[in-house]
Amino acid sequence: MKFQLKSIYLFIILSCGLLCLSSCLSESSLKIKAEFPRYTALKLKDFPAIVLTNFLIEQASPDFDLNKEITSYFLAELKQKYRGQLAQKTIIWPEEKKWDDRQFWLGLVRNDGGGLVFTGTASFKQEIRKTLGTRDYQEVEGPFRASKPFLEERTVATLSLRIFLIRSETGDVLLKKEYKETRAAENFREPMDFAFFELVQLIKTKLFNLLFAIEQPEERYLLLKDFKP
Amino acid sequence: MKSESMNAKRFIRRWVVIILVLASLACQKSQVKTQLQVGVWAAQNDLWEEAIFHWKKVLEIKPDSAAAHNNLGVAYEKKGLWEEALKEYEQALKLTPKNTYVESNLKKIRKKMKDAAQPESKGKPSEKEKK
Numbered sequence: 001m002k003f004q005l006k007s008i009y010l011f012i013i014l015s016c017g018l019l020c021l022s023s024c025l026s027e028s029s030l031k032i033k034a035e036f037p038r039y040t041a042l043k044l045k046d047f048p049a050i051v052l053t054n055f056l057i058e059q060a061s062p063d064f065d066l067n068k069e070i071t072s073y074f075l076a077e078l079k080q081k082y083r084g085q086l087a088q089k090t091i092i093w094p095e096e097k098k099w100d101d102r103q104f105w106l107g108l109v110r111n112d113g114g115g116l117v118f119t120g121t122a123s124f125k126q127e128i129r130k131t132l133g134t135r136d137y138q139e140v141e142g143p144f145r146a147s148k149p150f151l152e153e154r155t156v157a158t159l160s161l162r163i164f165l166i167r168s169e170t171g172d173v174l175l176k177k178e179y180k181e182t183r184a185a186e187n188f189r190e191p192m193d194f195a196f197f198e199l200v201q202l203i204k205t206k207l208f209n210l211l212f213a214i215e216q217p218e219e220r221y222l223l224l225k226d227f228k229p
Numbered sequence: 230m231k232s233e234s235m236n237a238k239r240f241i242r243r244w245v246v247i248i249l250v251l252a253s254l255a256c257q258k259s260q261v262k263t264q265l266q267v268g269v270w271a272a273q274n275d276l277w278e279e280a281i282f283h284w285k286k287v288l289e290i291k292p293d294s295a296a297a298h299n300n301l302g303v304a305y306e307k308k309g310l311w312e313e314a315l316k317e318y319e320q321a322l323k324l325t326p327k328n329t330y331v332e333s334n335l336k337k338i339r340k341k342m343k344d345a346a347q348p349e350s351k352g353k354p355s356e357k358e359k360k
Contacts, residue, residue, distance in 0.1 A: 004237070028330075030273075032272065032273065032303075034275070034307060037307075039338075039342050039344075039345045041345070213309055220334050220337070221303075221330035221333060221334055223296035223300060223331075224266060224296065226294050226296045227296075227328055
């Protein structure tokens with residue numbers, strides 16, 4: 001009888017041990033890779049219309065109409081992504097700029113029908129910079145080549161945009177972002193448009209990723225069981 | 230002899246009761262585990278609504294399930310419900326402090342929210358060389 005009791009006791013302990021062991025050995029988490037939307041505090045769906053204004057040009061070449069290029073570019077891009085109404089408006093920028101002041105914005109964008117005002121400042125410059133380069137040359141006949149340093153010139157284009165999204169009813173700044181992109185090219189004869197469109201596209205991608213919460217692949221952990229603290 | 234067999238019967242009866250109680254607890258536990266795993270399966274197959282349903286079920290049975298809170302956080306993040314996701318991750322971390330997986334998820338969402346508030350490329354122009 002005693003032997004029987006002992007065997008029952010042993011069986012219970014063993015089965016409990018096995019249960020604990022199996023629960024300890026099983027996987028506790030799972031790494032998943034999925035497309036997660038980017039974080040944005042601004043919901044464009046809440047706005048029936050977007051009013052695109054002229055930009056305040058801080059620096060630009062006289063032979064390149066930066067304002068026209070920026071507004072027409074963003075208008076065309078917004079048309080593709082935004083389902084609401086789109087409008088354009090010309091504003092007269094005052095001398096004194098108070099970017100964080102609601103009254104300043106209200107004075108500029110009031111009565112725009114409850115829409116979202118898309119505006120900002122822009123500067124675009126192209127300059128020639130000298131950079132140190134190396135060129136291979138063959139000093140004597142043979143397999144060995146030497147490199148000689150020399151100064152080479154490049155055109156460097158820089159586009160800076162400060163984008164403001166303003167609630168026209170209240171003058172609240174809903175989004176304020178600053179972007180600066182630079183591009184260097186060896187070809188001197190390249191027109192300014194080339195650099196501009198490449199740079200504005202880079203900025204647009206970053207801005208639209210944020211505005212339209214475009215998804216990007218990310219990794220997260222899912223837990224398969226509860227842990228004891 | 231009779232008393233010995235009575236004792237053995239009593240002993241076995243006692244153990245049967247204990248095993249039944251343990252089994253019912255295990256059943257509840259396994260129900261939690263099943264719901265958790267079905268949710269994970271749904272998430273893996275991009276059925277996030279389904280996953281949310283199962284993880285919410287887990288919280289109905291076991292409100293202090295860190296796993297369900299964490300997984301709901303991931304699902305809400307996937308749906309773009311940032312505040313809800315943040316709350317779930319924080320709740321999960323409260324329930325299992327120093328859990329590296331939950332910490333990692335929370336760190337990522339916080340970074341994402343912080344990055345969105347900062348200006349981009351300011352002072353650090355991304356130079357693109359075109360040859």
